[in-house]
Amino acid sequence: MNHTDNIYDLTVAGVRQLVPYVAGKPIEELERELGLTDIIKLASNENPLGPSKKALTAIQDALPKLTLYPDGNGFNLKSALAKKYALNVGQITLGNGSNELLELVARAFLAPGLEAMFSRHAFAVYPIVTQAVGATAVVIPALNYGNDLEAMAARVSEKTRVIFIANPNNPTGTLLSQVDLERFISALPKHCLCVLDEAYFEFVADKEGINSIDWLKTNPNLIITRTFSKAYGLAGLRVGYGLSSPEIADILNRVRQPFNNNMLALVAAEAALADGDYLRQTITVNAQGMSDLTVGFKALGLEWIPSAGNFVSVDLKRPGQPTYEALLRKGVIVRPVANYEMPNHLRISIGTQAENQFFLEALAETLANV
Numbered sequence: 306m307n308h309t310d311n312i313y314d315l316t317v318a319g320v321r322q323l324v325p326y327v328a329g330k331p332i333e334e335l336e337r338e339l340g341l342t343d344i345i346k347l348a349s350n351e352n353p354l355g356p357s358k359k360a361l362t363a364i365q366d367a368l369p370k371l372t373l374y375p376d377g378n379g380f381n382l383k384s385a386l387a388k389k390y391a392l393n394v395g396q397i398t399l400g401n402g403s404n405e406l407l408e409l410v411a412r413a414f415l416a417p418g419l420e421a422m423f424s425r426h427a428f429a430v431y432p433i434v435t436q437a438v439g440a441t442a443v444v445i446p447a448l449n450y451g452n453d454l455e456a457m458a459a460r461v462s463e464k465t466r467v468i469f470i471a472n473p474n475n476p477t478g479t480l481l482s483q484v485d486l487e488r489f490i491s492a493l494p495k496h497c498l499c500v501l502d503e504a505y506f507e508f509v510a511d512k513e514g515i516n517s518i519d520w521l522k523t524n525p526n527l528i529i530t531r532t533f534s535k536a537y538g539l540a541g542l543r544v545g546y547g548l549s550s551p552e553i554a555d556i557l558n559r560v561r562q563p564f565n566n567n568m569l570a571l572v573a574a575e576a577a578l579a580d581g582d583y584l585r586q587t588i589t590v591n592a593q594g595m596s597d598l599t600v601g602f603k604a605l606g607l608e609w610i611p612s613a614g615n616f617v618s619v620d621l622k623r624p625g626q627p628t629y630e631a632l633l634r635k636g637v638i639v640r641p642v643a644n645y646e647m648p649n650h651l652r653i654s655i656g657t658q659a660e661n662q663f664f665l666e667a668l669a670e671t672l673a674n675v
């Protein structure tokens with residue numbers, strides 16, 4: 306018998322070594338800590354416009370039904386997605402945020418002795434879901450802060466089961482070309498799944514001709530994940546989805562909880578999906594904000610990583626933490642990215658014009674004083 310009074314000794318190995326995900330600081334937390342009001346948060350790549358009015362109306366209309374369980378198959382939302390993307394409903398898996406899809410993939414396809422591969426400076430959830438199931442994370446050095454597809458292809462082994470690639474990548478904002486990406490995915494061996502994380506694809510879709518859905522026809526091991534948290538402005542509701550072969554969708558649907566999307570999330574996502582004006586406005590405001598921020602960085606003599614997302618990582622050429630803390634005291638929450646091995650960068654989510662301006666002024670004052 307193994308006697309222990311340390312509960313950590315009882316946890317499975319991968320879990321014991323997990324480092325918890327560090328989220329952007331919530332506005333209420335900073336209010337409590339510093340007694341500030343009028344705080345702006347540019348830390349979690351949320352949509353600065355507030356939710357779509359259509360989503361809010363859908364939620365209002367659904368409230369009287371809250372005693373009932375939601376539709377565990379998410380039929381209406383899946384049908385709307387299937388129609389939009391010309392796929393079959395059976396190719397769609399809904400998740401409690403696209404984070405849940407990442408976790409479902411890990412639980413279905415990874416185990417001790419198997420490997421998941423991703424780039425340095427990749428999304429922090431990839432190592433978490435990999436370790437949680439006891440699989441081995443293989444981290445490939447980045448190329449100009451982005452995914453180095455050649456280096457990744459060269460490192461694929463018999464043990465590689467899942468490759469996570471975010472395009473655009475978070476927190477760096479780097480974008481791979483569709484041609485390179487398709488070539489990489491098509492050349493993967495059959496025992497290797499590619500999770501193409503397109504959480505930010507709406508911000509580039511028009512410009513870059515994103516056509517990854519076409520690749521599903523010839524790549525049964527491809528899973529594309531997308532979300533309502535970013536461009537669709539519903540991060541608080543937690544809705545994401547996976548697009549894949551019917552077989553992968555079937556497997557993921559076996560692993561998930563029966564009611565993983567709540568009723569309000571389902572109706573709001575469906576309404577947001579139909580709100581083309583909101584999406585267009587989001588993309589316009591983001592493009593203008595990206596331009597304003599980078600012009601501001603340039604004026605301050607700062608460099609940044611060119612970003613295809615709704616955020617940009619700026620290089621302070623000195624540790625970012627003191628500047629992050631000084632900005633907090635001015636009521637501005639941004640994201641330190643030392644945990645992404647980028648200690649001199651801060652990641653700024655694009656805000657409204659007024660928020661971007663307020664941030665740039667706070668940054669200028671801070672840099673003059675730090």
Ligand SMILES: *Cc1c(COP(=O)(O)O)cnc(C)c1O
Nearest residue numbers: 402403404428475504532534545
């Ligand atoms: C924000 C983000 C997600 C989406 O998370 P949700 O769970 O859908 O809110 C997924 N991948 C990346 C790279 C992200 O930055």
